[in-house]
Amino acid sequence: MTDPIIRAEAFVCRAPIAVPVVNAFGAMAERVAVFLRLTDAAGHSGWGEIWSNFPTLGAEHRARLFDAFIAPRLLGRSIADPASFWAESDRALHLWGLQAGEPGAFAAALAGADLALHDLGARRAGLPLWRWFGGTEGGPVPVYASGLNPDAQALAQIEQARAAGHRAFKIKIGFGEQRDLATLRPVFASLRAGEQVMVDINQGWELRTAARMVRVLDEFPLAWIEEPLAADRPAWEWAQVAAASAAPLAAGENLRGTREFHQALAQCHLEVVQPDCCKWGGASAILPVARAILASGRRYCPHFLGGGIGQLASLHLLAAIRGAGVLEMDANPNPLRSLVVDPVLRVTEGRVALPEGPGLGTVPDLAALDRYVVLRTRRDA
Template identity: 80%
Template sequence: MSTHIIRAESFVCRAPIAVPVVNAFGSMAERVAVFVRLTDADGVTGWGEIWSNFPTIGAEHRARLFDAFIAPRLLGRSISDPAAFWAEADRALHLWGLQAGEPGAFSAALAGADLALHDLLARRAGLPLWRWWGGTNSGPVPVYASGLNPGAQALAQVEEARAVGHRAFKIKIGFGEARDIATLRPVFDGRQADERVMVDINQGWELPAAMRMVRVLGEFPLTWIEEPLAADRPAWEWAQVAGSCSAPLAAGENLRGALDFYQALAGHHLGVVQPDCCKWGGASATLPVARAVVASGRAYCPHFLGGGIGQLASLHLLAVVRGNGMLEMDANPNPLRSLLIEPILRVTDGMVAVPAGSGLGIEPNVEAFDQYVTSRTSRDA
């Protein structure tokens, strides 16, 4: 089966929020997303999302990279193998990214296009993405509430997430020992028997602080400790931290390239691996990595904290690979996510059902998020 692409569009969306989303390196006072749509000669469409979470000022730039560098490679072509297209484009764009000093932005723009291609071909086949990728298990997928702010907000957000069906929660720390402990103790005091709690430092510690803090955190039965170090710190530092803490380490959202993931697996310092399909690799490169993660005995937990298209793509990826991973679901207000996923995703006892519709499971209604669109590009073959 092939598709002949005749149109490529991007939509930059911005939605202000009342309470900023805070982490160890900054905060966001608005939610942004870059959605892309491909249309083929038969009028079938496919949707993808380009990672643009932080800094939010980069959203328009990534959309322009898609428009200038990715769309021309798609338009007028008949494509039957998205993975082959991704590999070809990734090689071609490699030097552009190096020359520009920002390979990550090019990788994200290509990832969004790759997801849209997969969605389009799955729709043509009349299959949900998870089944089109070879999945056979139609059972629900475990999820966790993510992005919970530090301080008193953490407990309130845990209670809100629990009320809508979550049974696992990830809290942001890395703001100093006293504040981090004050954040976690009330959460664990109120934790129910079947609930899990994780923490995310967002690369906020250097080795001495990480070594000290993972021992301090030993008083809490954490499911994992995420990004205690910068993603580019040497493997021996990660191994040293992993050997000093009682909870598994998690990372992967800031790795880019299959080699980086396979080296991390070979190093045995990660118990949870978290590639972000909108940030690098799309589905074409993420699926082989995810399968390798599960085959190695580690947990594949797709990272995601953006709009609704990437959320659904991440769900389908986990539904294919399974293992003992969980799907990350942002608990903070974001209409760019909720407008798209709420019609088909409901959390029940910490699980969500996999979509049964073709492709992502929805046909996004552009008018639904039109009020948030601040920039739009369109190219035709």
């Protein structure tokens, strides 16, 4: 008999940063994360993370959604099958999300809870999370440095990421043709043998601009072009941009729901598909989507840009699925990531070895994170 969950906690963390992380629609002047901890009657704990990057002021709101709507569904229950709980709760919360006009916030709160349930189950079983997910290969996972700012910062950040062991880099563009080219030309002139570059527009172009700019970008041997259009633009627009582009198109972080992912696969405009396990679906919904991505001949490359719990969960998901995917690792300063992952992850020649411990492979050091915690919620059975 699985021990019942007796405590559900959320920790909202905020960390100031000296240099904002910019993209085509705004900037982050601080790093935020919402970490979750579920504890059972035997004293085992599992950790999850709720996506809360944009807008950062919404982090407390999402933590409170978890506390008010999801924690009561967990407490006192013995949950041996997280996927069943996710499906049940997704149905139950659907109308709440519609009525509130924010299904994404409810989906992210449930995703974080799902990740915590899987981590809890893996720790109970004494298994690393990737093996709990059904993985069979424990070798290193390829990674890339993400979130690199435009202009001269890109070149400097690539040098830093290279020194940290990265061999692939993703740069934010979408700031106008002249500025984008001025960012990319020095970068490509500086690349070493075997290194790769991706670009991310963060949904910043409309169709006419996107169709023109992907041809401009033919100047560079890009590994992929990410989100050249808004995620909700019609399939014919995406198809037109894909036909104009020499580089593969990537997207997926802003798709939400199994149907949306399967529609994107059927429409064939994406070669790289990037679901975010903290934004929608947790592990329970992402695992079958990721398998479908591989079965369709595409690359599953999990999106992530947040705290350390989500970073580790994304690593374990990719390790379980494998294929030709690479793991996104934010290269910007973020203590909410580094305090969690640095003790267990090190990039070597563009790869990271999997943590050896059960579950995520580490337990977050709450004493080290305490200075960043601005809100804590707790419910007990």
